[in-house]
Amino acid sequence: MIKAIERYREMSPEQRKGYRKEFFINNSLYMFLIAAVIVIGFLRPNFLSAASIVNIISLSAANLPIALGIAGAIILSGTDLSAGRIVGVVACVSASLLQASGYAGKVFPGLATLPIPAVLLIALGLGALVGLINGFCTARFHLHPFIVTLSTQLIAYGALLMYLRIGNNNGQSISGLDSSYTNFINGSILSIGKTPIPNYVWYAILITAVMWFIWNKTTFGKNMFAVGSNPEAANVSGVNVKRVTMLVFMLAGILYGMTGFIEAARIGSNSAATGLNYELDAIAACVIGGVSFVGGIGKIRGVIVGVVLLRLIFVGLTALSIDANMQYIIKGLIILIACAIDMRKYLVKR
Helix, strand or coil: CHHHHHHHHHCCHHHHHHHHHHHHHHCHHHHHHHHHHHHHHHHCHHHHCHHHHHHHHHHHHHHHHHHHHHHHHHHCCCCCCCHHHHHHHHHHHHHHHCECCCCCCCCCCCCCCCCHHHHHHHHHHHHHHHHHHHHHHHHHCCCCHHHHHHHHHHHHHHHHHHHCCCCCCCCCCECCECHHHHHHHHCEEEEECCEEEEHHHHHHHHHHHHHHHHHHHCHHHHHHHHHHHCHHHHHHCCCCHHHHHHHHHHHHHHHHHHHHHHHHHHHCCECCCCCCCHHHHHHHHHHHCCCCCCCCCCCHHHHHHHHHHHHHHHHHHHHCCCCHHHHHHHHHHHHHHHHHHHHHHHHHHC
């Protein structure tokens, strides 16, 4: 910050004018969202109450792991359209294995409620498997991630619909979860005022810390950014591009699996609609947070900021009683504007 101020002071009047113009353009979306939050807070004072803040933090935490997963794919100048459906599959599988033993609508009546760690491993394994398939097809067959993940999105959705018809479930929502599972996810050890902070907020913080370490302190993280910036140059310098690509998508799948495991208990009733369009929110959060589709650019703190800002604006729109259908339009516009600003930054740098 201090160096930036010093550089600004050394600029000529024309350079300062250009710098201010670029600054406002590059940060216009942030400014708009922050201004919107201020206006909503003025119109609806309860929007910034302790209960509302905890709600925003909780919703952000629930969406953070999937956003971190998709951010890795975007850094490779790709994307992942299968993320939401993977979350849905994992959520329904987790819920079916952790239903209360005496629940009348149990998917597997003869199966005892499994231990939470075992189901968590299954959830992470399922996510990792689909992620590995995405990465393998992208790296081995040189297919664009858009096509690969669109295909696995459809496959995962079909598999989910078939899974929901297992036993006597007949396509119904999976609910009646064991109390140990719901307490593990939704229980609380700390409150703000009288509003408890759910446990999954702390899990999201731990996941974020691990991802920060992977991105910034490991060779894999450095190779990921190198491949995203220039795969040919990375390959020449000795980076195994195919291996890095597969690992990025596999790690993303693990994060989707964690999201699904949390989501199953968080919402309590899981159906074919679970996970629908989650990837859109995650992609929007990433581009708002500065993760560039150009590739090789992105930071963990940017993803966090993007997730929180996006959740702030949507909770605010709900507080203002904006129609839910209109919120989809606003979400699409935010993604479009963020991508346009991102591309402009890239063209200016060139």
